[in-house]
Amino acid sequence: MLTGLLAVEIYRFCKEKNLTVRLPEGVPDFVSKSFEFIPITMIIAAVFLGIRLASVAFFDVLPPLLISQLLSPLVGSMDNPWSVLFLNFCICVVFFFGIHSGVFSPITRPIYTIFIAENIAAHAAGQTMTHFYTPGALSAFFGFTGCGITMGLVVACIFSKSERYKKIGKISFFPSLFGINEPILFGAPIILNPIMFIPFVFTGTVVGTLPLFMIHWGWITPEFFTPPYVGVFLEGFLTNGDYMSIVANLIQLVLAILIYWPFFKIMERQELREEAERIARKESGNKKTIFSDDEAQLLDGMDLDF
Structure with missing residues (x-):
């Protein structure tokens, strides 16, 4: 986890500081991008190699064992x-x-x-x-x-x-x-x-x-x-x-x-x-007014145009 975080941060730093190889514009993208990673890869490898050498020199253990001891x-x-x-x-x-x-x-x-x-x-x-x-x-x-x-x-x-x-x-x-x-x-x-x-x-x-x-x-x-x-x-x-x-x-x-x-x-x-x-709302919504035949005829004869 720490290795992943550190490697990404080093990569970001190198990109921000333009520590890459810039090829002419006529060079295809896939070629130029391959060359861009060469110096960044070398820098990341050098940092981790330095950490390894320092850990062995000062603590006589590899970095993973040193971290295990700290934790x-x-x-x-x-x-x-x-x-x-x-x-x-x-x-x-x-x-x-x-x-x-x-x-x-x-x-x-x-x-x-x-x-x-x-x-x-x-x-x-x-x-x-x-x-x-x-x-x-x-x-x-x-x-x-x-x-x-x-x-x-x-x-x-x-x-x-x-x-x-x-x-x-x-x-x-x-x-x-x-x-x-x-x-x-x-x-x-x-x-x-x-x-x-x-x-x-x-x-x-x-x-x-x-x-x-x-x-x-x-x-x-x-x-x-x-x-x-x-x-x-x-x-x-x-x-x-x-x-x-x-x-x-x-x-x-x-x-x-x-x-x-x-x-x-x-x-x-x-x-x-x-x-x-x-359920109550549904039943009340389904209720219909039912009229008898005489009431229906009376309503038909009335002018209900409001």
Whole structure:
């Protein structure tokens, strides 16, 4: 990430300062553009070579290892479940406002990639696995049915008295089994819905992080395999071969339903009132005045030209 940012900035600086080769106008574009990149490429290569030589000369390590050493306090902090709880809280809050959790990936991905590699090595050597913050565990537990454990709301919608919510619940059910919760996020909606802020953030943060605490406490085996996304329940089991993963998912599902239910009932009452008003307006618009034959003849004989 740092390499990409630095290379682009050096390229921009060279272009602004015209540190390129300018060929005559008669030279074809594809030829002149090829020559323009030669000095810029040499400058970028020289900068990175200088960084490498300086790092080896002064710190006796290559730049990637130096960066890893500088970031080691951050990496070590993610072995603390309370740090992960705070991070998951931040993810849920920004997700509620429509910002995808992928914005955290440049920070989190290198950390949990290191952790899963160390878990795999420990498992292969028959040693104790120590890390719980790993990609498969995050997907299977924090991402259970999607960020915010939104299956709780999907189930509430399926059993709703409102026709609208019942349809949304049915449409959202099968995608939620594979962690795709956009139908319920934008269909209910959850995103930017003040009523859903507390259940979405609280469920996603506390219920989503609970199994990670259980791994940290030794109640669930840590992950040593990151499976492809195969759906709820099975994914968690495949990460570690521990049936407690399925139990943890069941606990999450029950807690999510209990948390979402009272907040959903507030939305449902509002929706039922609106549905009743729409039906009443529709019925009143469909009413027609019916006259008897004598009344119709009388109206035909009257001059009603106003």
